[in-house]
Amino acid sequence: MSCSNCQSPERTLYGPGKHPALTNIGLGNWIDLARCELCGTLWCSSPYEPYAAFEYLARWEFTADEWDQWHAADAGQTLRLWHAAMIREHWLGLAEDERARVDEHRRRSSGHNPIDNTQVFGAAEARSLLPKR
Numbered sequence: 001m002s003c004s005n006c007q008s009p010e011r012t013l014y015g016p017g018k019h020p021a022l023t024n025i026g027l028g029n030w031i032d033l034a035r036c037e038l039c040g041t042l043w044c045s046s047p048y049e050p051y052a053a054f055e056y057l058a059r060w061e062f063t064a065d066e067w068d069q070w071h072a073a074d075a076g077q078t079l080r081l082w083h084a085a086m087i088r089e090h091w092l093g094l095a096e097d098e099r100a101r102v103d104e105h106r107r108r109s110s111g112h113n114p115i116d117n118t119q120v121f122g123a124a125e126a127r128s129l130l131p132k133r
């Protein structure tokens with residue numbers, strides 16, 4: 001059964017718009033880590049242009065310590081590529097109204113977003129970006 005607050009584990013991604021109530025537990029370089037107090041699931045958030053106004057949440061299946069380590073390794077660069085890859089891989093699974101908000105972001109960003117600009121945001125699979133355990 002999914003969490004009544006963050007819908008984990010059924011849900012993997014939140015697009016721009018309504019997000020569940022989360023507690024911030026890790027502040028990074030344009031990427032943060034937050035926890036659902038109801039179920040303990042960790043979510044990785046990052047804002048996208050324009051104006052850093054389009055925030056997405058991707059479910060973080062590892063520990064907070066691992067998030068800290070992988071952020072520290074290159075000031076969050078690989079984590080941000082991972083986050084962008086999660087958007088690319090999961091946005092089509094969102095509900096129709098949420099996909100509409102992603103499409104609005106794609107229009108407002110003039111293509112500068114993880115779905116339309118793989119030169120900037122990479123094209124690797126999310127799973128391939130994180131260190132092996």
Ligand SMILES: [Zn+2]
Nearest residue numbers: 003006036039
């Ligand atoms: Zn939850």
